[in-house]
Amino acid sequence: MQAYTAISGSRLPTAAAIAMKGAAAMPHRSDAMTAKPVGVARVLGKGEEVFAEGDAAEFFYKVVSGTVRTYKLLNDGRRQIDAFHLAGDIFGLETGEEHRFSADAVDAAKIVAFRRRRFETLAHDDPELGDQVMSSMMRSLERAHDHMMLLGRKTAQEKVASFLLDMSRRVSKGDRFDLPMQRTDIADHLGLTIETVSRTLTQFAREGLIKLAAASRSVVLCDKDALRRLNA
Amino acid sequence: MQAYTAISGSRLPTAAAIAMKGAAAMPHRSDAMTAKPVGVARVLGKGEEVFAEGDAAEFFYKVVSGTVRTYKLLNDGRRQIDAFHLAGDIFGLETGEEHRFSADAVDAAKIVAFRRRRFETLAHDDPELGDQVMSSMMRSLERAHDHMMLLGRKTAQEKVASFLLDMSRRVSKGDRFDLPMQRTDIADHLGLTIETVSRTLTQFAREGLIKLAAASRSVVLCDKDALRRLNA
DNA sequence: CGCAGAGTTGATTATACTCAAATCCAGTGG
DNA sequence: CCACTGGATTTGAGTATAATCAACTCTGCG
Numbered sequence: 001m002q003a004y005t006a007i008s009g010s011r012l013p014t015a016a017a018i019a020m021k022g023a024a025a026m027p028h029r030s031d032a033m034t035a036k037p038v039g040v041a042r043v044l045g046k047g048e049e050v051f052a053e054g055d056a057a058e059f060f061y062k063v064v065s066g067t068v069r070t071y072k073l074l075n076d077g078r079r080q081i082d083a084f085h086l087a088g089d090i091f092g093l094e095t096g097e098e099h100r101f102s103a104d105a106v107d108a109a110k111i112v113a114f115r116r117r118r119f120e121t122l123a124h125d126d127p128e129l130g131d132q133v134m135s136s137m138m139r140s141l142e143r144a145h146d147h148m149m150l151l152g153r154k155t156a157q158e159k160v161a162s163f164l165l166d167m168s169r170r171v172s173k174g175d176r177f178d179l180p181m182q183r184t185d186i187a188d189h190l191g192l193t194i195e196t197v198s199r200t201l202t203q204f205a206r207e208g209l210i211k212l213a214a215a216s217r218s219v220v221l222c223d224k225d226a227l228r229r230l231n232a
Numbered sequence: 233m234q235a236y237t238a239i240s241g242s243r244l245p246t247a248a249a250i251a252m253k254g255a256a257a258m259p260h261r262s263d264a265m266t267a268k269p270v271g272v273a274r275v276l277g278k279g280e281e282v283f284a285e286g287d288a289a290e291f292f293y294k295v296v297s298g299t300v301r302t303y304k305l306l307n308d309g310r311r312q313i314d315a316f317h318l319a320g321d322i323f324g325l326e327t328g329e330e331h332r333f334s335a336d337a338v339d340a341a342k343i344v345a346f347r348r349r350r351f352e353t354l355a356h357d358d359p360e361l362g363d364q365v366m367s368s369m370m371r372s373l374e375r376a377h378d379h380m381m382l383l384g385r386k387t388a389q390e391k392v393a394s395f396l397l398d399m400s401r402r403v404s405k406g407d408r409f410d411l412p413m414q415r416t417d418i419a420d421h422l423g424l425t426i427e428t429v430s431r432t433l434t435q436f437a438r439e440g441l442i443k444l445a446a447a448s449r450s451v452v453l454c455d456k457d458a459l460r461r462l463n464a
Numbered sequence: 465c466g467c468a469g470a471g472t473t474g475a476t477t478a479t480a481c482t483c484a485a486a487t488c489c490a491g492t493g494g
Numbered sequence: 495c496c497a498c499t500g501g502a503t504t505t506g507a508g509t510a511t512a513a514t515c516a517a518c519t520c521t522g523c524g
Contacts, residue, residue: 232308
């Protein structure tokens with residue numbers, strides 16, 4: 001609710017450039033949302049802010065290395081992390097005039113900023129980045145929607161299983177990987193508490209579905225099928 | 233997911249629907265939408281399906297009257313309704329090649345289908361519809377994100393309060409309105425059970441925040457401020 | 465009327481939360 | 495090299511919120 005009220009009444013973010021069909025079909029009018037390689041890399045320390053909710057969305061970003069989280073806060077501090085962005089991911093792309101999330105570094109990270117501009121210009125100047133931007137937006141939507149299902153209707157076990165499989169797919173080629181974020185972040189992403197996340201992971205480990213090690217950041221998925229079954 | 237209709241329930245809201253939030257930024261010549269029926273109006277019976285998850289996204293739709301819900305199902309039947317679409321709202325617009333949701337009518341409804349095509353073509357042929365489409369997508373994203381916060385971090389009371397305020401803003405001019413959907417739908421939208429929805433509404437009524445009547449579909453918000461406070 | 469679907473209410477339970485303490489670990493400095 | 499520290503994580507005990515199971519009421523409709 002907060003967000004609607006925040007914007008309501010003032011201006012409607014002008015035309016945003018979202019294609020209805022693939023990268024070829026692109027918007028159009030005025031200052032839309034995308035891109036131009038500004039290309040200075042920026043190094044972020046752990047926890048360093050990239051932008052805050054409500055900031056003018058002048059740039060969007062691509063993760064070079066490390067991990068960035070985007071999130072919203074409730075006035076009493078409750079946090080919902082909508083996504084973790086890993087190397088290669090684009091984040092901070094808005095259809096409106098301001099950022100609807102805050103973003104900061106989960107760990108030491110490196111990002112590149114792009115000045116936002118009309119998508120067609122971007123697509124023309126740098127077709128490859130244009131494609132990346134498009135598919136990034138599509139994935140973002142898709143993920144947001146799947147995540148609603150997870151948050152609204154899945155159990156703690158299912159949430160954690162989903163999360164592990166997702167991270168595995170994204171960060172590892174095999175079944176072993178390191179989680180870049182801590183329990184608090186996982187909890188705020190899955191709509192759980194850190195204790196529940198921890199207990200669930202421990203339980204998975206006891207049951208032989210996973211192995212944990214090294215400050216519990218390192219994970220091995222031993223029984224992906226069982227996890228997938230849990231994933232509902 | 234949908235544009236918010238500031239208009240009361242049933243009549244075709246024309247441009248006002250979309251313009252509500254940013255009339256200034258939205259140039260509209262009067263009902264371009266109706267003037268250009270790119271599609272055929274379709275009348276839906278209660279519960280009638282518009283499309284299912286995975287269907288080719290050949291069309292997108294605009295609600296003329298009534299209410300449509302879009303949702304995802306888990307294999308065991310758990311459902312997450314991502315949004316309710318009221319008169320004037322656009323739904324079923326995808327960035328990919330297929331629908332990521334199912335959509336069906338909550339009550340008797342009337343919709344118009346539009347053939348999906350390149351955005352630039354649409355924007356050229358029918359600028360107003362193009363604007364509506366754009367702003368629909370932006371709101372869709374915005375709502376999805378806010379809804380994640382609700383699902384992941386809000387209590388039952390906060391969820392229901394959010395929902396009531398949101399519906400009120402969308403379907404009524406004053407503080408009185410009828411809910412087009414039943415408890416099951418509300419529950420599946422908010423990530424609750426029908427019993428919890430019912431109890432929470434009853435509790436609000438007992439505390440004088442709202443009044444319920446007529447098979448509990450009719451709602452009067454008596455104390456919006458209290459609801460807003462609950463809304464976190 | 466009487467029926468069926470929707471909604472409410474009640475009793476009980478379970479899942480996940482809260483509060484609290486113990487343990488683990490990386491980094492630091494003696 | 496190792497004890498110390500503080501943050502992160504795990505574990506434990508008790509609890510609360512919302513779920514579940516079940517009965518009951520209401521409403522609209524044939």
